[in-house]
Amino acid sequence: MKQGVRALGIAESFRNERSTLAGVVTRASCVVDGFSFETCTVGGLDATEALCTLYKRLDREDVRYVMISGIALAWYNLVDLHRVHEETGRPVISVTYEASDGLEQGLRDAFSGDELATRMAIYDAQPPRHELSVGTETVWVRSVGCSPEEAAEVVRGFTPEGGRPEPLRVARLAARAADEWEN
DSSP states (O other), rough: OTTTEEEEEEEEEEESSEEEEEEEETTSOEEEEEEEEEETTSSSSOHHHHHHHHHHHHHHHHHEEEEEOOEEEETTEOOOHHHHHHHOSSSSEEEESSSSSSSSSHHHHHOHHHHHHHHHHHHTTTTOOOOETTTTEEEEEEEEESOOOHHHHHHHTTTTSSSSSSHHHHHHHHHHHHHHHHH
C-alpha cells in the first residue's frame, strides 16, 4: 500500500447517555493528519448518522477508506455500513477484535418489540465477518464497497504492530481523552 493513502478511523468511548465518537485521518505511513468528533446516544439508533456527519465535517476528499471499530457502538447503537458507504462514497471497513457468535442474543436480551426488530433489521443487513490474521493477532473484518481481499490489504497496511489498525488505535485514544475531558 502506498504510504500516502489515507483512512479515516472512527472509534468511540462512552460513560453516560452520550458516546464520544472520534475520527482520525491517518496515512498508511502512520502519520496522523486530521481529527473530527461527534456524539451519539448510548442505546439509541443515531450512530450511523453521527458517523456520516463526522465524515462530512472533515471535508477531506483525500480520505480513501473509512474504518470503524465495530458495528455495535454505544450499547447496541448499530452502524449501517451500507448507509455509511452510500453517504461517504468510500469503502467502509469494520474491524472487531474478539471471536463471537454475533450480536443476535445480546440484542434479544436487551431489546424487544419494535426496538429489537429495528436493530435486527440493521444487523441482518450487514455483511458477514471474515477472520483475518494480522501479524501474530487475529481480527474480524466486514467490508462494504471493497472486496474482502482489499479490506484485508487495507487492514494489514494500516497495522504496523499488534492487531489494531493505527487509525482505529489513535481514534480510540482520542475518543477516550475527549470523553474524559468532557466529563
